[in-house]
Amino acid sequence: MTEAPALTYAFAVCRGGGLTAPAEPLAELPGLGTGAPVRTLAAGPLTAVVQDVPAAGYDEAALRRRLSDGAELERCARAHHAVITAASALAPTVPLPLATVYLDDGRVREALGERETSFLTALDRIAGRVEWGVKVYAPAGPPPAPETVPETAHEAAPTDGPGNGRAYLDRVRARQRSREQHHTLALRAAERVDAAVRSLAVAARRLRPHGVEVTGKHRTHVLNAAYLLDLGRERELRAALASLRRDETYVQIELSGPWAPYSFADGGIADGGMSP
Template structure:
């Protein structure tokens, strides 16, 4: 006899060392109605949200993530939670759709990867991540005044 399907799964957004994360409860997360919450596991804390198993089980998740609009919505929600956590404390983001059967399984997973999470948190503490976009004009580059073919050219 197979065990019954759980009513809810635990979606994990990020791992940190704790801190004042009460503001996270105000986030919509994935929009399931359940609050974003923290789950202590020794020196680590997982930022999680309970999600309905019917909507996030293996087959439902495969369908959800194959729909471009739904994939974008989930990715943006995932990123919003990670951004909010990272604004409060150093955090290691987990991949999109990291799911566990229950809180106990999340704690086990954090325990198994404890050293790597702590090492990563040590490495990013006190640092900031920056993104830079560079825009290049399209078309041919403008010619410099007085520049003609071979003007100023030197053999090289």
């Protein structure tokens, strides 16, 4: 029976020889669940973390269908992240984008060779460091009392002369000013949080805040940032954020990590600099 053709899925790149005894911890991972082991692939001074995947399920058309399904996208993303996390626990690791697939091992080696200098520079930058995420949210302001600020213009329409009309407009303006003041206070608090964490980090990157579809209507995302910190500075980071939470009572501050340095691996690499 002829074996079904396979492609090579690439998760991450490490320095050659950086993964100590990689076969044991990585081969135990299910990866994408194809049945093939997660393995390493040497390419000059670099090593790729890869897995064989069936061409029928991971060619361009199949990937488009797979990643358009929300549940399948989440499954693949979690599996991809799990392998990167395991590799980064063993050695400095440059994460590759989800769904980085090559025709075979030879194409992987070619791609690494073309970006060798960029990968080595990125690996030098992230060695001994991890990424932390900090999010700052502003809670929604207290809802106005229905009798003082009606919810709609129809309900608010003045009916008893110009005096009532002016009073209504005053209330609308006051409500708008209050919202603007709340937002300004939240932005200033977020800048103080960012400045404090940047003072501990070797690099920082602002990310796009989440919209209401993620945060819900009860709060607004005013800071979404990633920071690259040296290993061993976690206690300082947590202490700084604990102090900020006591001082910045108006906003909510969330910390996540440590992560593999997705945001600092190198713009051209982390954002899809390798091509099949």
